[in-house]
Amino acid sequence: xxxxxxxxxxxxxxxxxxxxxxxxxxxxxxxxxxxxxxxxxxxxxxxxxxxxxxxxxxxxxxxxxxxxxxxxxxxxxxxxxxxxxxxxxxxxxxxxxxxxxxxxxxxxxxxxxxxxxxxxxxxxxxxxxxxxxxxxxxxxxxxxxxxxxxxxxxxxxxxxxxxxxxxxxxxxxxxxxxxxxxxxxxxxxxxxxxxxxxxxxxxxxxxxxxxxxxxxxxxxxxxxxxxxxxxxxxxxxxxxxxxxxxxxxxxxxxxxxxxxxxxxxxxxxxxxxxxxxxxxxxxxxxxxxxxxxxxxxxxxxxxxxxxxxxxxxxxxxxxxxxxxxxxxxxxxxxxxxxxxxxxxxxxxxxxxxxxxxxxxxxxxxxxxxxxxxxxxxxxxxxxxxxxxxxxxxxxxxxxxxxxxxxxxxxxxxxxxxxxxxxxxxxxxxxxxxxxxxxxxxxxxxxxxxxxxxxxxxxxxxxxxxxxxxxxxxxxxxxxxxxxxxxxxxxxxxxxxxxxxxxxxxxxxxxxxxxxxxxxxxxxxxxxxxxxxxxxxxxxxxxxxxxxxxxxxxxxxxxxxxxxxxxxxxxxxxxxxxxxxxxxxxx
DNA sequence: GCCGTTTTCGGCCCGACTGTTTTCAGTCG
Numbered sequence: 001x002x003x004x005x006x007x008x009x010x011x012x013x014x015x016x017x018x019x020x021x022x023x024x025x026x027x028x029x030x031x032x033x034x035x036x037x038x039x040x041x042x043x044x045x046x047x048x049x050x051x052x053x054x055x056x057x058x059x060x061x062x063x064x065x066x067x068x069x070x071x072x073x074x075x076x077x078x079x080x081x082x083x084x085x086x087x088x089x090x091x092x093x094x095x096x097x098x099x100x101x102x103x104x105x106x107x108x109x110x111x112x113x114x115x116x117x118x119x120x121x122x123x124x125x126x127x128x129x130x131x132x133x134x135x136x137x138x139x140x141x142x143x144x145x146x147x148x149x150x151x152x153x154x155x156x157x158x159x160x161x162x163x164x165x166x167x168x169x170x171x172x173x174x175x176x177x178x179x180x181x182x183x184x185x186x187x188x189x190x191x192x193x194x195x196x197x198x199x200x201x202x203x204x205x206x207x208x209x210x211x212x213x214x215x216x217x218x219x220x221x222x223x224x225x226x227x228x229x230x231x232x233x234x235x236x237x238x239x240x241x242x243x244x245x246x247x248x249x250x251x252x253x254x255x256x257x258x259x260x261x262x263x264x265x266x267x268x269x270x271x272x273x274x275x276x277x278x279x280x281x282x283x284x285x286x287x288x289x290x291x292x293x294x295x296x297x298x299x300x301x302x303x304x305x306x307x308x309x310x311x312x313x314x315x316x317x318x319x320x321x322x323x324x325x326x327x328x329x330x331x332x333x334x335x336x337x338x339x340x341x342x343x344x345x346x347x348x349x350x351x352x353x354x355x356x357x358x359x360x361x362x363x364x365x366x367x368x369x370x371x372x373x374x375x376x377x378x379x380x381x382x383x384x385x386x387x388x389x390x391x392x393x394x395x396x397x398x399x400x401x402x403x404x405x406x407x408x409x410x411x412x413x414x415x416x417x418x419x420x421x422x423x424x425x426x427x428x429x430x431x432x433x434x435x436x437x438x439x440x441x442x443x444x445x446x447x448x449x450x451x452x453x454x455x456x457x458x459x460x461x462x463x464x465x466x467x468x469x470x471x472x473x474x475x476x477x478x479x480x481x482x483x484x485x486x487x488x489x490x491x492x493x494x495x496x497x498x499x500x501x502x503x504x505x506x507x508x509x510x511x512x513x514x515x516x517x518x519x520x521x522x523x524x525x526x527x528x529x530x531x532x533x534x535x536x537x538x539x540x541x542x543x544x545x546x547x548x549x550x551x552x553x554x555x556x557x558x559x560x561x562x563x564x565x566x567x568x569x570x571x572x573x574x575x576x577x578x579x580x581x582x583x584x585x586x
Numbered sequence: 587g588c589c590g591t592t593t594t595c596g597g598c599c600c601g602a603c604t605g606t607t608t609t610c611a612g613t614c615g
Binding site: 023024025026027028029030032033057058059060061062063097098099100101102103132133134135137138141185195196198224225226227228229231241243256257259261264265268269272278279280281 | 587588589597598602603604605607611612614
């Protein structure tokens with residue numbers, strides 16, 4: 001078993017123990033253990049074999065023993081017995097908003113409710129309202145929560161969440177009673193998928209702002225409305241939470257609701273270590289339970305909060321407890337890449353394969369955005385479903401692009417298309433075009449589009465064979481994942497990154513919100529090996545150019561700087577690097 | 587179940603909102 005599978009099981013044990021009514025700190029210990037494994041950047045098998053599990057904070061004797069069993073035998077009797085002791089459907093009940101472990105436990109023990117159908121039946125018969133601690137209102141809310149659960153998945157692609165959040169933020173900003181406002185939460189941290197949208201506002205008239213917020217046209221349902229916060233469902237079925245605080249409290253509330261939860265816990269602990277107390281309202285001297293403003297250690301901005309805790313400012317994207325505290329203490333946080341530094345995208349499609357824009361339309365759109373270049377990398381022949389190009393069509397396209405570039409040069413315009421291909425990595429590990437054709441193209445992206453079910457070792461071999469071809473500049477979407485849709489295929493990502501480091505091959509950060517692949521968690525490893533990143537739109541339509549901004553947000557989560565990213569280079573320097581890569585000096 | 591330069595025992599982040607209660611438990615973030 002690999003670390004993700006083991007982490008999933010620890011996570012599930014934690015939940016099962018909660019349903020059993022175990023000591024909450026014990027259940028949290030399992031969840032902490034799962035998180036510790038997810039954050040591991042090397043092979044779990046290796047760590048276990050070398051007896052170094054104990055070096056990982058959060059893993060004590062009991063967890064070390066269980067993890068070792070799972071890794072070496074693939075089984076854990078403790079887990080299997082625990083799982084067998086409760087009906088399988090109980091876990092899905094926890095996905096209903098408003099139902100937590102205590103209520104699920106009561107429903108199961110008192111009514112024998114063990115799955116969604118039984119829960120629905122019990123609500124409709126009015127049995128749930130009769131239970132102690134429940135009532136009519138709770139029963140109605142459960143029914144509503146179930147309807148919501150059926151209709152919408154609970155997680156959302158980043159671009160969809162942004163499309164709803166940005167107009168709402170603009171509306172809040174324009175309200176006269178709003179002093180400062182911002183998005184917070186996973187959206188502000190540029191997570192690859194979003195649970196809900198968070199807004200933080202400072203105002204002297206919170207009720208006015210909350211009233212205004214819940215009446216926005218995008219709001220479909222009001223879930224809760226109080227004096228300091230409101231929760232609503234907005235278009236796309238996304239939950240949006242608004243918190244309103246005083247302006248003095250704003251930086252603390254913004255930091256708190258931006259999270260991540262793990263980052264906040266570490267911040268609170270730093271405060272406690274300094275005899276202070278940090279919460280969403282301020283930084284208080286001593287740990288006294290009071291909101292007396294006299295005790296407020298005022299901070300005008302988030303920056304000042306970090307300073308008071310002995311840290312350099314941590315950009316939101318880095319707030320994942322992923323090494324930012326060690327770096328912020330020493331002033332070693334990187335200057336992160338900005339999306340405005342990008343000059344173009346090196347993996348895109350046109351009407352020649354499955355894209356929606358002609359070459360001329362691409363030129364017009366991308367030039368209009370102020371970009372310097374745009375590589376046209378249509379699919380190769382094996383991607384039949386995507387109208388992949390035969391070699392002769394590729395050569396025709398090269399001619400067409402040269403023609404356009406000559407025209408642009410004649411007009412004195414500072415923009416060029418680059419010729420290229422997204423060539424399929426075939427099951428054998430060979431590429432879908434021969435070396436002669438690849439050498440005629442300026443940009444070669446190699447990607448897997450078939451044989452997703454190959455065993456890990458075989459998939460790893462295929463991809464490594466592809467990046468060893470000197471004609472390949474860029475490895476496309478390394479894991480093939482489609483967020484919220486399709487799991488990544490099985491591949492040893494570290495081994496592939498090592499091969500890219502050895503061959504000077506660049507790795508794409510595919511900026512499509514369905515992909516964000518390579519995952520941000522692996523970029524620190526990749527750059528430590530000297531691998532360069534290309535933030536690519538994989539554009540199929542004009543509006544996909546906007547993915548440059550979203551992809552940069554995710555790149556920032558991977559601690560990437562301007563120096564790590566190829567497509568910040570001006571055209572001339574980019575062409576030199578493309579040639580250098582091929583000559584083997586890259 | 588984890589952890590320790592006050593502790594090998596007794597802590598473990600903490601506040602708002604809802605609904606069911608009449609002072610609080612559960613859930614959520």
